Amino acid sequence: MTTSTTTAFDMEFTEIAEEAFERAGREMRSGYDLRTARRSMNLLTIEWQNRGINMWTVDSGTIDLVKGQTTPYDLPADTIDLLEHQIRTGSGNTATQSDLTISRISVSTYASIPNKLTQGRPIQLYIERLRDAPKVNVWPIPDSNDYKLYYWRMRRIEDAGSGVQTADMNFRFFPCLVAGLAYYIAMKLPEMMDRVPMLKAVYDEQFELAAGEDREKTSARFVPRIGY
16 A cells, blocks of 8 residues: 655644534534634634744844934734844845844833933844834934844734634644644533533643644753852
């Protein structure tokens, strides 16, 4: 017997909802069942984003800094937070291009800066994590138009959609997604309350497996501080 030779398995949202309802102990029977499952899936993926970093949602971006601009710069509306950030100089010349990491500061540290109009190469960054879209403040404010802010961010997971789209996630999270959605659905069905503890245990196990694999696999070196 030969194998399929394919590795393209994916699931539309309707299939995810059907599998979740079956695990919860009943069939998906109506348009309302699909709608309530879609709502639960959106809440489920928001929960994942509160748990930590989802590697497939990490991407990069740039902001052109403007000389003398004192107002904050807008980040994309689906940005959750920034993970890394650098100031790039000489971006138009490969011989002189240089990325310099800038430190992130808190609102209290930013507020305590005596002169926020000081100009120079930015060395600090404060992020306003607002409701609609986060904003970035840099200090000192740029003394040239030649600076670019390069960043790596974590974005929101895309919504469940209308039911025919596939889920915006790495395939390794499909078992976790179905298990979590089954748990969320069962919590809303009084006749399925006896299954909730079991479904919660399966969901927690699947999330631990998926999150444990969804990480950077690089070596880390820890150096003790003498006299600390």
